[in-house]
Amino acid sequence: MSSMFNSLLLPDLRQMLEENDAAGLREFCEILHPAGVAEVLQDLSSADVWKVLSHCGLVRQVEIFEHLSLTRQVELVDLIGRDRLSKIIEEMSPDDRADLLNRLEPARVEALLPLVAQAERADIRKLLSYPEHSAGSIMTTEYASLPVNITVREAIDRLRQQAPNSETIYYVYILDADRHLQGLTTLRQLILARPDTKLVDLVNRDVIAVRVDDDQEVVAQQLGRYDFIAIPVIDNQNRLVGIITHDDVLDIIQEEAEEDVLRAGAVEPFEDGYLETPLRTIAWKRGVWLVFLSLMALVTAWIIDRFEYVSEQYVWMGAFLPLVLASGGNTGSQSATLVIRLMALGKPGRGEKMRLTWREVVVGLMLGGFLAAIDFVFIRFWFGRTWTESFVVSATVGGVVLLGSLWGTLLPLIFRKLGMDPALMSNPLIAAFMDMMGVLLYYSIALTLLGTVAG
Secondary structure, three states: OHHHHHHHHHHHHHHHHHHOOHHHHHHHHHHOOHHHHHHHHOOOOHHHHHHHHOOOOHHHHHHHHOOOOHHHHHHHHOOOOHHHHHHHHHHOOHHHHHHHHHHOOHHHHHHHHHHOOHHHHHHHHHHHOOOOOEHHHHOEOOEEEEOOOOEHHHHHHHHHHHHHHOOEEEEEEEEOOOOEEEEEEEHHHHHHOOOOOEHHHOOEOOOOOEEOOOEHHHHHHHHHHHOOOEEEEEOOOOEEEEEEEHHHHHHHHHHHHHHHHHHHOOOOOOOOOOOOOOHHHHHHHHHHHHHHHHHHHHHHHHHHHHOHHHHHHOOOHHHHHHHHHHHHHHHHHHHHHHHHHHHHOOOOOHHHHHHHHHHHHHHHHHHHHHHHHHHHHHHHHOOOOOHHHHHHHHHHHHHHHHHHHHHHHHHHHHHHHOOOOHHHOOHHHHHHHHHHHHHHHHHHHHHHHOOOOOO
């Protein structure tokens, strides 16, 4: 739908640029939603984007600019002077401008800040000081707040004054003189209450908040759990420093989901979109994992080579090696995917981890026994192998399925315990690990049940 929208508007927009149709360009910027304008502008050169934006006011320019990708924003600011850029930075919402400034060279940011108003300058430095992907780095400092010792009438009057500079005024945070978070009320409660009602009678003291250094995933989980429109961010002294709104959390969820999908496929996440990322960067982020997986495959090959004398005596074993490897790798990938998804929805406690591990062991036994029985029948009667040979393969399949369920559960939990992203335990990685385990188990069972003469 969006591509059709772009194809319809883009030719007309190009024609307006060629004819320098100021009225048409202004109408294009003003009538459409800023996100729709930004989507069309993505297909223009940076110089043409500025030509279009120059036909609308600063506030509208910034609204459109904020909907462009960060990569495109950086390209655009490279074409304008410090004075114009400082005005845009001042008008941008705090979280969006922090994202942009984090992409610019530190020297350029320092040269730019003296041109920005003192209030915004202090706010920018504070937001830039927080670690990347923390609650502090994605929050906005534009929120509505009130003291507790006023009436509803006074509260609404003050909100009228704060509204133009607040990202949302539905939640109103109640602060003391030192900005400690005392509670909150909602705009709905204020509208429905009698004007002479004391604000203290409407305050909800049980406030769910996040710490400024909490990971953004924690923020997303909390906002989703309680169905909030926004969530307050506090420091270690319980002072309100900002809020995170639901639209920012949607961006977080999309970003985290994309990272998990890429890591599940053994690809390091990109900072920008695939098409905006240089080919060298893509090759590097994919190549690092491919080299590591190749090294693990070489270890598996080395193990097979160590058992060459077994393979020479029992040549038929080679035909069933893919079955063994696929069974362990597929099961491990299934378990790892389920566990990683569970941890993405919330951090499991110690009891939940034990229950999770036990459940996967039981499921592994059930699946392993079922697959072993099926494989035994096919190997014995379709391939015509002996009862012992059929049991070697089927027993190995049952064993690797059990090990796959167990290690597919434990490895993501271990990664989380070490402070690493469980999604790093990708499907290719768990499959490569289970290949090594499967080969060792296969030849060990064969040596135990069949015996062999060492070469």
